[in-house]
Amino acid sequence: MAKSILSLVLNGRRRDDAVADNMLLIDYLREVAGLTGTKMGCDGGECGACTVLVDDRPRLSCISLAYTVAGRRVETIEGARRGGRISRLQRAFHEKLGSQCGYCTPGMIMASEGLLRRNPTPSDDEIRQGLSGNICRCTGYVKIIESVLSAADGSVP
Amino acid sequence: MEYMPEFSVVRPATVAEAVAMRAADPEARFVAGGTDLVPNIRRGIVAPAKVIDLNGLEEIRKIESVDGGLRIGAAVTLAELIEDGRLRADYTGIVEAAGAVAATSHRQVGTVGGNLCLDTRCLFYNQSEWWRRSNDYCLKSRGDVCHVAPKGDHCFAAFSGDLAPALMVLGAAAEIASPSGGRIIPLTGMYQDDGLAYLLLGADEMLVAVRVPAPADGFKTGYAKSRVRGAIDFPLAGVAVGLRRDADAVVDLSVALTGTNSMPLMIEGTDALTGAPPDDAMLARLDGLVRDRIQPMSSTFSPPGYRRRVVAKLTRSLIRRLYREG
Missing domain, CATH: 3.10.20.30 (Beta-grasp domain)
Structure with a gap:
């Protein structure tokens, strides 16, 4: 080989x-x-x-x-961690319950990270587009989209 | 999926090297993004010993303005296509079609050439090794019977690329390289309606670019697609329309389809429908032209009758939208 x-x-x-x-x-x-x-x-x-x-x-x-x-x-x-602390997106997924069983979460967070680097202030629809390739079988996506929105608007410390 | 079978990768630096490698080993497969080939290798439906990686061919990784139109290299990614200002301005249908391919993550690596040469797809083909083995395989891969049409000896796997129809309504041409030189043919001439041999390319030939003439002033293009999932899904049917409106009439009309046959189809005879608004009478005549050409089979979970109805609906709504915008 x-x-x-x-x-x-x-x-x-x-x-x-x-x-x-x-x-x-x-x-x-x-x-x-x-x-x-x-x-x-x-x-x-x-x-x-x-x-x-x-x-x-x-x-x-x-x-x-x-x-x-x-x-x-x-x-x-x-x-994703920065300076020994989990990232803003990770905190947002934690705070907003964007993760349940957690299996899809690494992929969700990396896809969200890629989206926020291209577009730091995405709309609800742009988040849906950006994450359209990621499947979550637990959350129903609403909490995931809230998580990304709150990471983007800075409402998560 | 199965464990990754063994294969070796060669990395040509030029198109000439790439086609020479293919000529020397016709069983080798070209790969760029790998979003089509890699899952197919993992499912064991193709098993190349050698893969020719095209990512080093800078000469086919760019979009150039040529003779007022565009020359789009085959290794340009779908993401690059969507983000190109020239395409966004004047070739809306291509951007819409590229944006309808899979999801963002696939489009970062999936290429124009890969989508145009996408392997045909079928419910009985795009399955795991054990699934296909327990079904005695199929005509397209290792078997003797087409499970879609068991009495015949024809493969009905569906061509499922989204870009081809969007390029066809603009009159695109395919630039093909081979060790003996190359040729430029209408894109429609690159395909035939056979799920086994859908590409009319020789073993030593490679699609290197598509040439898209500039659309006439006011010629609007669009693409509409039906699929089971909103993302990462191949078309149950896809429709591209090119249309020019003058006052209350459609004066130019081109329609092309994907997902219904083993090749993308340009609908002939649409010229005879121009000179009128897209009213029910005109659209009913168009339905007839489409109905006569398409042959959706039981190659997807959605039955052929559903896909026939979907094609008509998609075509009608896309024409109405472009007419309103025109």
Whole structure:
């Protein structure tokens, strides 16, 4: 099996790893880098649970080949903390009950983070669009949208 | 899904290298974003030993203004397409179609070429290995019988790309490269109505760009799509319309469809409907033209009759919208 050296910046730190051509990004993150916060849901690019950020844009790690992020900045839920404190989005999901069983939450937060970087003040509709690729089987989405809105408008400390 | 099968990746730096690699190994698969190919590999429905990665081909990753129109490289992502100011201004239908493909996260990597060459899809094909094995596979992959039409020897998997019809109503052309040079053909000429062999591209050929002429003044385009889920879903049916209004009449009309057959369809004969407003009489005649061309089969969870009705409704409402806006 052909391998190549994958050099990337993962959650702010430069890494170099030998990865097989056929390795999926999610397998690299979970099994090579040991970052198990990224979840495998549908396993086919349909549910968004595995969403990570690649150069600030949301990417489905379960249908991305690892070598395609060479030279890029990759962020996972483990990289969301800032200065030892969970991020504003994470606090908002916590305060507004945007998370129930929690399985979709890493993907929801990374997709929301990508959305807020592109559009810091999204409307309700723009949040629905931005998260349309993420499935949650618990919340019914209302609390998730409230969470993102409150992170965006700064009402969460 | 199954564990990832083994394959190796080669990374050409130029189009010439890419087509030479394909010519040397016709079983190899091109990949750019991988949003179509990777799930298909994981389900075991395709098993290439070699994958030719097109992400290094800078020459086909740009949108250029050419002869008043646009040349859109095949490796341009759907997100880049949606964000391009020239497209947003004058090619609304393309932007609407690109925006209807899957979700934001897919569109960051999914490409124009990938959507135009998207593998045809079927309820009996896009399934896991064990699902298909327990069903004795199907005509499109490893089996002998088409479960959609068991008596025939034809595959009815549906072409499900959203961009093709939006480009067709603008008269787009496909720029195709091969080791012996290349050719430019109307985009409509790149497809045939066969779920197994839907692309009329040689083994050593590659779609490198689409050329879209500038729309005539006042020619409005749009795209409408029906799907089970509001995002991340392929079309049960998709309709692109190009229309120009003068006073109270439609003076130019183009209609193209996706999701109903194994190829995207340009509806012929719409010229004869112009010169009138889009009233019930005109739309009923258009319904007839569409009805004669489409052949939705039981390749989706939604039955063919439903998709027939949906095509008519989508077409009518899109024409009325563009007429109002025109």
